Amino acid sequence: xxxxxxxxxxxxxxxxxxxxxxxxxxxxxxxxxxxxxxxxxxxxxxxxxxxxxxxxxxxxxxxxxxxxxxxxxxxxxxxxxxxxxxxxxxxxxxxxxxxxxxxxxxxxxxxxxxxxxxxxxxxxxxxxxxxxxxxxxxxxxxxxxxxxxxxxxxxxxxxxxxxxxxxxxxxxxxxxxxxxxxxxxxxxxxxxxxxxxxxxxxxxxxxxxxxxxxxxxxxxxxxxxxxxxxxxxxxxxxxxxxxxxxxxxxxxxxxxxxxxxxxxxxxxxxxxxxxxxxxxxxxxxxxxxxxxxxxxxxxxxxxxxxxxxxxxxxxxxxxxxxxxxxxxxxxxxxxxxxxxxxxxxxxxxxxxxxxxxxxxxxxxxxxxxxxxxxxxxxxxxxxxxxxxxxxxxxxxxxxxxxxxxxxxxxxxxxxxxxxxxxxxxxxxxxxxxxxxxxxxxxxxxxxxxxxxxxxxxxxxxxxxxxxxxxxxxxxxxxxxxxxxxxxxxxxxxxxx
Amino acid sequence: xxxxxxxxxxxxxxxxxxxxxxxxxxxxxxxxxxxxxxxxxxxxxxxxxxxxxxxxxxxxxxxxxxxxxxxxxxxxxxxxxxxxxxxxxxxxxxxxxxxxxxxxxxxxxxxxxxxxxxxxxxxxxxxxxxxxxxxxxxxxxxxxxxxxxxxxxxxxxxxxxxxxx
Numbered sequence: 155x156x157x158x159x160x161x162x163x164x165x166x167x168x169x170x171x172x173x174x175x176x177x178x179x180x181x182x183x184x185x186x187x188x189x190x191x192x193x194x195x196x197x198x199x200x201x202x203x204x205x206x207x208x209x210x211x212x213x214x215x216x217x218x219x220x221x222x223x224x225x226x227x228x229x230x231x232x233x234x235x236x237x238x239x240x241x242x243x244x245x246x247x248x249x250x251x252x253x254x255x256x257x258x259x260x261x262x263x264x265x266x267x268x269x270x271x272x273x274x275x276x277x278x279x280x281x282x283x284x285x286x287x288x289x290x291x292x293x294x295x296x297x298x299x300x301x302x303x304x305x306x307x308x309x310x311x312x313x314x315x316x317x318x319x320x321x322x323x324x325x326x327x328x329x330x331x332x333x334x335x336x337x338x339x340x341x342x343x344x345x346x347x348x349x350x351x352x353x354x355x356x357x358x359x360x361x362x363x364x365x366x367x368x369x370x371x372x373x374x375x376x377x378x379x380x381x382x383x384x385x386x387x388x389x390x391x392x393x394x395x396x397x398x399x400x401x402x403x404x405x406x407x408x409x410x411x412x413x414x415x416x417x418x419x420x421x422x423x424x425x426x427x428x429x430x431x432x433x434x435x436x437x438x439x440x441x442x443x444x445x446x447x448x449x450x451x452x453x454x455x456x457x458x459x460x461x462x463x464x465x466x467x468x469x470x471x472x473x474x475x476x477x478x479x480x481x482x483x484x485x486x487x488x489x490x491x492x493x494x495x496x497x498x499x500x501x502x503x504x505x506x507x508x509x510x511x512x513x514x515x516x517x518x519x520x521x522x523x524x525x526x527x528x529x530x531x532x533x534x535x536x537x538x539x540x541x542x543x544x545x546x547x548x549x550x551x552x553x554x555x556x557x558x559x560x561x562x563x564x565x566x567x568x569x570x571x572x573x574x575x576x577x578x579x580x581x582x583x584x585x586x587x588x589x590x591x592x593x594x595x596x597x598x599x600x601x602x603x604x605x606x607x608x609x610x611x612x613x614x615x616x617x618x619x620x621x622x623x624x625x626x627x628x629x630x631x632x633x634x635x636x637x638x639x640x641x642x643x644x645x646x647x648x649x650x
Numbered sequence: 651x652x653x654x655x656x657x658x659x660x661x662x663x664x665x666x667x668x669x670x671x672x673x674x675x676x677x678x679x680x681x682x683x684x685x686x687x688x689x690x691x692x693x694x695x696x697x698x699x700x701x702x703x704x705x706x707x708x709x710x711x712x713x714x715x716x717x718x719x720x721x722x723x724x725x726x727x728x729x730x731x732x733x734x735x736x737x738x739x740x741x742x743x744x745x746x747x748x749x750x751x752x753x754x755x756x757x758x759x760x761x762x763x764x765x766x767x768x769x770x771x772x773x774x775x776x777x778x779x780x781x782x783x784x785x786x787x788x789x790x791x792x793x794x795x796x797x798x799x800x801x802x803x804x805x806x807x808x809x810x811x812x813x814x815x
Contacts, residue, residue: 319708323661326701330668333694341690343677373771374737375726539774543765544784550761551792555802560752567745574738578724579657597693608686642716 162506166514171211175515178215179522182222186239187230187526193223193239197481201488209489210504214511216485220478221273221461221519224421228265228454229526233258236365236545240356241421241460243364243587244429244453251445259389259527264447265454266523267396268403272455274516275407276414276462281509283411283466294416296602297614301623302416303596306423308627309430311585312634316641321585324576328586331359332593338601349561357556358566359590361549363583366570369542371577391447399451402432406452410459415466421457426588428456434633462512468493469505658709665701673698727773740771756807761789 178200185196196219204212227239232249245265252261294302311321334344335353345351371377406428413424432452433442442449468479472494486493491501498505553566576583600614607613615624677691726734748764755763766785774781796802 319704319711320657323701323704323708326665326697326704329697330665330694330701333697337690339680339683339687339690341678341680343690343694344672345676369768369772370738370741371724373741373768374734375724376729376737376773377725377727537774537777539772540769540777540780540784542772543768544788546768547761547765547784547788547792550757550764551789551796554757554804555796555800558802560749560805564749567749571742571745579653579660581657600693601688605687609688 158502158506159510162503162510165503166210166214166507166510171214171511172514172518174207174211174215175218175511175518176522178218179222179515179518180526182219182224183226183229183522183526184222185219186223186226186242193220193227194478194481196220196223197478201481201485204485204488209486209491210507210511212485212489213482213508214515216482217461217465217508217512218515218518220482221458221515222522224457224461225266225269225273225454225519225523226526227457228269228450229262232261232265232450234365234541234545235368237360239421239457240360240587240591241425241457242453243360243422243584244425245450246364247429247443247453247584248446248449251443252447252450255445257445260391260395260447261445261450262527263389263391264395264399264450266520266527267391268399268406268451268454269458269523270516270520271403272407272410272457272459273461273519274513275404275455276411276459277509277512277516279411279415280462280465280469280512283415294619295617296599296606297616298619298623299416299599300596300603300614301620301627303423303592303599305623305627305630306427307585307589307592307596308630309427312430312630316580318631318634318638320581324581324583325585325589327581328589329593329596331586332590333597338598347561349559354565354590355557355562356591358553358562359569360587361553362566362569363573363576363587365545365549366566367573367577367583369546370570370574372538372542374574395447399448402428402436402448402452403455405431405435406455407459410456410461411463413456414460414463420464421460422588422591424460425453425457426584428452430630434630465512469497469508470494472497652712654712655709658705658707658712660705661708662702662705665698665705669695669698669702737771741768744768744771752805752807754808756810757804758789758793759807759809759813761792762786765789 181200182193182196186193197216200216200219204216207215223239224241227237227242228245228249231237231242231246232253235246235250237243237246249261249265252258307325311325312318331354334350336342336351342351406424409428409431410421410424413427414420429442429449429452432448433439436442436446436448438446438448464479465482468483472483472492483493491497491504549566550563553562554560556562573583576586603613604611607616614620673691673694677694679689679691683689729737744764744767747767748760751763752760762785765788766781769781769785793804797804
């Protein structure tokens, strides 16, 4: 085995491979940081180029794009409260307030350190845990999936905003919107127009909900600009600050690995779940959402922690963990490789090369992040009155180019107005978004479970895994309600 | 009426509208459902009813004085409420206008107009050169990038071909 690893190291450590990975990481970070340009888009656009490349460099380039874009999403989330990717939505909750306090550099650095740590742990887990985790994931059926996602949703609803009730309302709105379009049995729901038959895409809903309300707020409120916001300010993350967040980084990385290894969940749910757990268990839980470094650490370590782990089911079972690994599955096929258990027997050399290359990419992510951070930090110097319309411009072109659809652009603009309305009513946007992403999976698994049990709902609590998730849901709800009662008592005390 | 009370009513009405008006019309049940599969309206109906329940809880809690604490009003420039509402309608009108004029002026010119209008609506008056550059050169650069690098074909409208966009 050691001999194989050394041979793989020799094969990967060529100038050509390193340049390909550097280009992939850089491209990914830049694309991820541009609102409307998603990691999926980056990987999909790069796919045709893999026709002309060898198998391992082509896969490494796609992996580098994936990792780079996942980190890149945090840059715009922190600087302009516009997550470049869905998985960076939680990062905006604390990153943007820090940027407003003049600590954008610190937030970006913490995002980078957490991302690289999560990414490195994820790569190690891919190398050492691929087979055992894949076997565990095989045991997860529709009822377990349903309960797991319900748990993720409850956690998100509980931690976003000041109220569990409003968080649940937001989640219900997201779930409802996600039902638009064709269902698993071919029925069209809420198909008001022909375009709606295909449902709503994630990108316009995400960008509309998170990016455009900032512009509308700027137009309506015209709040006096805060000079501190326009400065990069305090940049360094001290050793003490990093160590204070280290537990959250390790926890987030583990959550990322586990949730990334379960097909269909991916980095977004991992980031939200990790953020919720960090808030629940942290001494600084009250500061979450107001500019807490630990929140950024939890979110970023989890989303990058999921990146490598999504390759576990892909490599071990041939099952893509998310849309991006789905595209990668296509790249494997193009190269004449069939992911699955047999790949470990027939192409073990390529597998080792891939593992080594992924470890290299963690180091490259750090370098690219440091350099790109300086470049993007200038965004913080642009007046908000010019920046927010520029973001709108990028969103319009980015969204249109994904599927050449004016319908998506219309959805983008409408969701911007919806997001502004939610802001006025103090309804948090994060549960809406995660419910919208998880909604189809939740429903599919619920309906599959009910079809298996011939309509008997008891199947949702039929295995030890479902019991564990049900208990966790009760636990989270109880804790959140207790926290709210405590806060209400504190408020009454202050009034008295 | 307080914001909390209005919010509770709005949430209840929204989900009730979906449950009792939209679902019966826009979520048709197929004549044949295979096996024991739940019908397509089951999940939207469940969510709508849960949403209605949550809205009612919010409403009742507010009536009982146990609702959410009223958050402070969003920071603004101190303009009267009427002006704030007018500005909000201005933003919505700009978005709607972009969609409406697009078949005539095309994507690039439409984006130029929308960006320019949005910059004006934000109250920006100090960086005229930057504002013009972002409004005019921004859409041109993005059109060029997306067309050349990614092959995206943007709607040209009636005016686009006339002026070469």
